[in-house]
Amino acid sequence: METPKLILLTTTHRVAPGLLSWPAWEALRSAPKVLAGVADHPQLAALRAAGVEPEVVERPSAPALARLLLAEAPALWLESPDGDPGLTDALARIAVEEAGEHPEIEVLPGSYDLPGARLLDLVAVMDRLRSPGGCPWDAEQTHESLVKYLVEEAFELVEAIEEGDRETLREELGDVLLQVFFHSRIAEEDAADPFSIDDVAGDIVEKLTYRHPHVFGDVSVTGSAETEANWEQLKAAEKQRESVLDGVPSGLPALAYAAKLVSRVRRAHFTGVPDAPYELPAELTAQSAGELLLAVAQRAHDRGVDVDAALRAAARRYRAAVRTAEGLPAE
Known part of the structure; x- marks a missing residue:
């Protein structure tokens, strides 16, 4: 007799619902039953549109949920947005400490965070802070009012670098990053000339690609000195500068x-x-x-x-x- 299997399907809210791996879709379509513990799970609408009808069950404590899922196997459990804290530990404890046959357990990543995915969380946080019902102080800030904080954070980052304090370095990098997102969110609200963090990121990607033809094009360089010289030439042509001093911020x-x-x-x-x-x-x-x-x-x-x-x-x-x-x- 084949051992029943319990599949734990993990997903991330930072990837659009329905954008799942092919093995995940195969498992969803072939599973005798698909269970979920959250009625408003972001994946449910996409699954139903694809003909997969998950059954939403009440989600008890982690140990009780582990026993429920083992009893339901063969089945697929759609991991909740909060990651179902304690569930995998409870399943492992049952498998190790309790005698008898237990279902095979497979953790199947349906979607996962790509590098930089947590930046989406920062976008969402800034959105919340600047929106009605958010933070009054954050909502009142302007580009001008934030200048002093940008300067302070930059100097604090410099200090962390000079002192070699990696923990503080990580924190100060976050503070500087916040300033970029904060200013971008304010700019997005400008009625006359709005731009967003995506526009900011897109511009810097284009700039880096253009100014690194030895990486993204067919230009050859012999070292960093030639690379820097090319950078300055491209920058001068791009900015249409007349003076060697143009672009030096006063x-x-x-x-x-x-x-x-x-x-x-x-x-x-x-x-x-x-x-x-x-x-x-x-x-x-x-x-x-x-x-x-x-x-x-x-x-x-x-x-x-x-x-x-x-x-x-x-x-x-x-x-x-x-x-x-x-x-x-x-x-």
Whole structure:
């Protein structure tokens, strides 16, 4: 006599109902009975449309449910959206601790999460928070009101990276990710020019594909330096930039802003503007550079100079000089 089989069919709510594996559909159509414990299970409508009529049973405690399913075998159990906590443990306990013949148990994945599937949960959470009946604070936020949080989260992420704290790194990456989803959800509500997180993701996919022709096209490169050079050329053509400094955000912290301007000029081998007219130590290491910057900050403070504002003003003058040397308006 053939041992009866109990099939536990697992699915995920992150995949559209009805999009099940072929083995799952075969099992559903051939099972003597299909049982479910939730009347509003997201898969039920799709199964009924395909001619499979699940029987909805009352779902008791995990141990009681395990005994019920074993008694019903041969049968297929459609796992509940919450995963039926404790069910597999209860089935295993019965199989190990109780004597006698027991039905064969097979766990059959009908659908499963692909990488990135949990991002759909974040979309749903943001939807709930911004919708009527959600969170009043979240509903009131704008792109402008969230700027300070975006900056704070970015700096907290930098700190986690510098300290090598992987647990905090994971948390701060989530906080930065939230900002992207939050701003995208706000943008989706704009009546004049709406866009969604899907548009944001689609744009960055297109950008990465376009700027990596050595991966997604037939361009050959010899190393990372050539890859970076190609990236900058494609970026300049894409943005139709006139100046080597176009695209450097003036909202960067002053020191980062100055460093970015210098980096752009150096990378373009632009020689139309002289370097800052100050002597530096012959050997400039990371330590001596840091001490030099600290000394400048100390002297500036002692003389009542806002070092951040002073550096930002100098960077703006540098930018204007470069644009003038390029034959462009200084702005």
